[in-house]
Amino acid sequence: MKVGKAKADNRATWIRVAVLASAVGALEIACRVGWVPATMVIAPSAMVKALIETLQSDDIGAHLQQTLSAVAIAMGLSIVGGFLIGFVLHWVPFLRRAFNPFLAAYYAIPHFAFYPLLIVIFGLGPAPLIVLATLFAMVAMIVATMAGLDRVPRVLLKTARMHRLSLLEEIWRIRLPAAAPHLLSGVKLAVAYSFIGVIAGEFILSTSGIGHEIAYAYDNFDNPRMYALILFVLAIVTCFNMAVYAYERRLARRRGA
Template sequence: MSKAGWIRTILLVGAVGALELACRTGAIAPTMVTAPSKMVTTLVETLRSDEIGMHLQHTLSAVAIAMSIAIVGGFVIGFVLNWVPFLRRAFSPFLAAYYAIPHFAFYPLLIVIFGLGPVPLIVLATLFAMVAMILATMAGLDRVPRVLLKTARIHRLSLVEEIWRVRLPAAAPHILSGLKLAVAYSFIGVIAGEFILSTSGIGHEIAFAYDNFDNPRMYALILFVLGIVTLFNMMVFAWERRMLRRRGA
């Protein structure tokens, strides 16, 4: 590990230790923050005992569906927009302003349209995640070096072959970073939606525990969500790094 890595680890461990100490000695009231050790023990109990599996399943399936639609749809739309200049000109101002809109303001509307359930969550998360994928795909395809396309023409590749063997691999780094964003945004969309208003899911469970002053359970679940999402993001990150290294980049 590098020097910075060591310092970072020590810093994080120290912060958790300080929090533990402050909670144990009563410097921080248990009504505010519970001790990290208690978060972990409560988490183990929660995971073992009650119906948390069902909530987890609801959340993860919604995330998985939103993520798949966002990634596949975003890629296809980005590809088409890049291919047809007219469409691109028409949509690009819209895409540029897209992430300025606070999407969650539209969640109430989605609930009214689709009813309370998994559908508005999936729609919200897809809307949130897809445009990142569209933008990344377009950026990637834009930056394919001209010389590669010329080489493809010299080798008389067919259009499909040119796309498959030249354009896509050359655009891959950008597309991958879009994919990374799409994964993170799907999680954020689903969990935030559950948190605001829903009947099941991990986000809802946290909000429910908060409403019932059940701090230990709330902190345990927060820790759980942050853990899962960080793990997932790190997996995508590691995968991206491996792909990039194989390309020699």
């Protein structure tokens, strides 16, 4: 049974690779033949070439470092903070009932409207961007933490009582491991949203960083550079997501799921 499933997985993977490869190939041909004008989309091979050239030029390093460090800080803050807040909301039903409608509507609010306010409070520089991205990412982690803690099976808690575990032991040995898959999907979302928050903020409201460079290249009709940077951002985020996904799969396999 397991072998059969693995085989089906493999087949789907191959088809997926083939689909993606032929999509890229079709775009390449369409661009080379001239069906798609170069003012719209440039050929994938040209994107890669431009990416290598852009990475070799020395001015990109500072932007890259700024963006990635902002993302890393926002990620750390939102994961830790989101977990703690989610934990508290799970234990205090009153707060939870009160905050639920706001948590549910949170992602419909345009956060960027509050950016000028953040600039006044935190000053210019990377701080407001980090706060913006943290606020954006943290709620996903809060919701995931609450969902995970809610779904800890009753049986496990009864077992914990039978073994007379102290509260801390129960949390550490039973609740957290049982909630781990949900926590991990929260981490995945927090990672993605940190990237979205920082890059979108840079895109619209900043004067440096990768997001700003993309917007700047667009304003200057510098398509090769723009596509190169877009490709770069997408590649980084995809690599990161795949790493978390692989870890999640390993965890799931160890649980025998």
